[in-house]
Amino acid sequence: xxxxxxxxxxxxxxxxxxxxxxxxxxxxxxxxxxxxxxxxxxxxxxxxxxxxxxxxxxxxxxxxx
Amino acid sequence: xxxxxxxxxxxxxxxxxxxxxxxxxxxxxxxxxxxxxxxxxxxxxxxxxxxxxxxxxxxxxxxxxxxxxxxxxxxxxxxxxxxxxxxxxxxxxxxxxxxxxxxxxxxxxxxxxxxxxxxxxxxxxxxxxxxxxxxxxxxxxxxxxxxxxxxxxxxxxxxxxxxxxxxxxxxxxxxxxxxxxxxxxxxxxxxxxxxxxxxxxxxxxxxxxxxxxxxxxxxxxxxxxxxxxxxx
Numbered sequence: 001x002x003x004x005x006x007x008x009x010x011x012x013x014x015x016x017x018x019x020x021x022x023x024x025x026x027x028x029x030x031x032x033x034x035x036x037x038x039x040x041x042x043x044x045x046x047x048x049x050x051x052x053x054x055x056x057x058x059x060x061x062x063x064x065x
Numbered sequence: 066x067x068x069x070x071x072x073x074x075x076x077x078x079x080x081x082x083x084x085x086x087x088x089x090x091x092x093x094x095x096x097x098x099x100x101x102x103x104x105x106x107x108x109x110x111x112x113x114x115x116x117x118x119x120x121x122x123x124x125x126x127x128x129x130x131x132x133x134x135x136x137x138x139x140x141x142x143x144x145x146x147x148x149x150x151x152x153x154x155x156x157x158x159x160x161x162x163x164x165x166x167x168x169x170x171x172x173x174x175x176x177x178x179x180x181x182x183x184x185x186x187x188x189x190x191x192x193x194x195x196x197x198x199x200x201x202x203x204x205x206x207x208x209x210x211x212x213x214x215x216x217x218x219x220x221x222x223x224x225x226x227x228x229x230x231x232x233x234x235x236x237x238x239x240x241x242x243x244x245x246x247x248x249x250x251x252x253x254x255x256x257x258x259x260x261x262x263x264x265x266x267x268x269x270x271x272x273x274x275x276x277x278x279x280x281x282x283x284x285x286x287x288x289x290x291x292x293x294x295x296x297x
Contacts, residue, residue, distance in 0.1 A: 017108055024264070045282070
């Protein structure tokens with residue numbers, strides 16, 4: 001086949017690069033959501049352990065950071 | 066939470082990817098035969114090479130798992146296969162777009178390179194049902210590793226078999242004579258491969274970190290529950 005004119009070829013090239021970028025963005029978004037969920041669960045656990053420590057006589061709150 | 070070296074690796078991956086895109090669109094010359102459509106080559110071929118490399122790397126990690134019994138190698142192998150399948154999906158879609166633009170068809174069944182890649186891709190799609198149909202974690206890791214090794218060995222065999230095939234509709238990039246890419250195209254192609262490799266390693270480390278942290282959290286939660294039961 002002869003080379004496509006630029007305006008027609010541009011659609012295909014844009015399509016291919018969009019597919020690549022979309023795959024990466026979707027993947028990073030999924031992993032990001034997973035990490036956010038883990039961080040939320042860590043905070044919940046910290047709250048639970050803090051409450052547990054506060055209920056014990058002479059208990060101290062866990063320090064963060 | 067993030068593993069050591071992930072941040073500089075991510076920065077390097079983003080910078081190299083941006084540099085690769087700049088080279089593709091502002092430095093590499095237009096192909097005399099295909100024109101602007103040939104720009105798809107710079108995303109399609111590096112993705113294919115890195116995906117196949119990821120499958121082979123997963124096989125090597127699986128060997129390490131079977132030799133040492135360390136389940137972290139199984140996790141590494143699993144994540145490498147997972148990412149390679151994602152890249153493989155990209156290879157098939159971008160390949161179909163390129164085929165439509167240059168051959169007039171979305172898919173050509175008598176082209177060994179295309180069909181062999183599809184076979185490798187479908188082979189690895191079997192990995193998921195195999196892995197998640199086994200409940201016992203140790204057996205799951207062992208069987209998955211055996212699969213990863215067998216399939217990983219199939220990749221270079223498949224590559225060699227395709228090289229020996231006669232049909233040459235699909236362009237050959239890696240050849241014994243160094244290919245036929247002129248200097249600017251070759252440099253751009255090499256930067257694209259480097260960018261894709263860095264991207265793969267960064268995402269691999271990112272997912273690995275997320276999976277490890279999730280597993281640690283699960284262990285911590287069950288320990289706390291046990292302690293609460295013992296106390297109450």
